[in-house]
Amino acid sequence: MNVRTLPACVRVAGLVLLLSIVAGCSDKDGAQVGAKPKAAAAVPVTTAAVVRKSMPLDLLAIGNVEPITSVSVKSRIDGQIVATHLQDGHDVARGQLLFELDARALQAQLQQMQAAVQRDRALVANNEAKAKRYRELLEQGFISPDAFNQIKTDLDAGRATAAANEAALESARVQLSYTRITAPIAGRAGKVMIQLGNVVKANDTISLVTINAIMPIYVSFAVPEQFLPIIRAFLAKGPLSVRAVPTGHVHGHSEGNLTFIDNAVDSQTGTIRLRATFPNRDNVLWPGQFAKVTVTLDRQDGAIVIPAEALQNGPKGPFVYVVKADSTAEMRSVKVDRTDGPDTVITEGVLDGETVVVSGQIRLTPGAKVQPKKS
Numbered sequence: 246m247n248v249r250t251l252p253a254c255v256r257v258a259g260l261v262l263l264l265s266i267v268a269g270c271s272d273k274d275g276a277q278v279g280a281k282p283k284a285a286a287a288v289p290v291t292t293a294a295v296v297r298k299s300m301p302l303d304l305l306a307i308g309n310v311e312p313i314t315s316v317s318v319k320s321r322i323d324g325q326i327v328a329t330h331l332q333d334g335h336d337v338a339r340g341q342l343l344f345e346l347d348a349r350a351l352q353a354q355l356q357q358m359q360a361a362v363q364r365d366r367a368l369v370a371n372n373e374a375k376a377k378r379y380r381e382l383l384e385q386g387f388i389s390p391d392a393f394n395q396i397k398t399d400l401d402a403g404r405a406t407a408a409a410n411e412a413a414l415e416s417a418r419v420q421l422s423y424t425r426i427t428a429p430i431a432g433r434a435g436k437v438m439i440q441l442g443n444v445v446k447a448n449d450t451i452s453l454v455t456i457n458a459i460m461p462i463y464v465s466f467a468v469p470e471q472f473l474p475i476i477r478a479f480l481a482k483g484p485l486s487v488r489a490v491p492t493g494h495v496h497g498h499s500e501g502n503l504t505f506i507d508n509a510v511d512s513q514t515g516t517i518r519l520r521a522t523f524p525n526r527d528n529v530l531w532p533g534q535f536a537k538v539t540v541t542l543d544r545q546d547g548a549i550v551i552p553a554e555a556l557q558n559g560p561k562g563p564f565v566y567v568v569k570a571d572s573t574a575e576m577r578s579v580k581v582d583r584t585d586g587p588d589t590v591i592t593e594g595v596l597d598g599e600t601v602v603v604s605g606q607i608r609l610t611p612g613a614k615v616q617p618k619k620s
Contacts, residue, residue, distance in 0.1 A: 323445065324424060327345050330344070342426075348421055434456050486540075568599075574609045
């Protein structure tokens with residue numbers, strides 16, 4: 246069908262429709278061409294300043310808390326416990342009475358020996374007087390030398406018997422003293438293992454109680470053998486400070502000094518065992534605990550320090566985002582010396598006074614606008 250043959254109303258309607266389509270396309274294209282692109286929104290980040298400060302040169306390890314002295318209290322004689330003067334877990338002083346054993350048999354033996362010693366002393370005194378008289382008779386010729394020698398022999402034998410009985414008396418006193426069991430050291434007592442009324446044996450396998458001396462106290466730990474020359478070099482200059490944080494303590498810690506280096510390296514583990522001594526007046530450290538140990542070897546003055554959270558790792562190594570003066574982020578490679586807790590020491594890449602991004606790096610790209618706020 247020819248267009249000219251269509252009714253006039255149809256030709257007009259088609260023309261209107263065509264013009265409207267063309268106009269719509271023109272408006273759309275015009276809007277796209279004339280509109281300005283929107284600026285990217287600034288990325289909110291948390292920032293911190295790069296600072297120069299003194300940083301400790303620390304050596305980290307995991308240690309075990311040990312009592313400076315531990316004594317298992319045992320009975321030195323057989324006997325029945327008739328009195329207990331100790332409660333579980335209490336502090337005890339050196340020489341404090343802990344247990345009493347039945348002392349009646351030993352007391353009777355002591356009295357018997359005391360009587361024997363008194364008898365022997367009397368016999369010796371009588372023999373000494375007799376020997377004196379017989380010596381005078383010998384000098385006057387009234388008795389023979391053999392008779393005097395017999396008197397002298399009796400005197401010597403009496404003295405020997407008296408000395409033996411006096412030694413036995415002293416032994417009885419010692420045995421009687423063992424019925425009173427005292428604390429050999431000052432410290433903290435554990436659980437009383439054998440209660441009142443039980444019979445104990447001399448040097449039994451089970452101890453009556455264990456006493457640990459915990460003021461002062463040790464923390465023993467091991468470090469790789471390659472640190473031994475460094476530790477010895479710094480220790481030669483003066484005492485090395487050691488900080489111990491026991492397991493479960495977030496804020497509390499103890500300060501002590503390195504006091505012992507083992508005389509040999511463990512060939513199986515390649516480590517050297519060290520020990521630090523702590524006053525432990527606040528009882529923060531407890532025997533058997535594990536503790537995080539920090540040995541401060543030296544202090545590095547003027548170190549460039551950033552928060553450890555600012556450090557990121559990429560394909561080319563560690564880097565940080567530095568906030569420039571125009572509030573844009575610059576990705577900058579850095580060289581790390583060490584990380585000490587919340588701080589990281591940087592040897593190259595950032596300068597004192599610059600600002601680094603601490604959080605929000607995941608949304609950043611080089612050159613991106615940032616909206617910083619200090620941490």
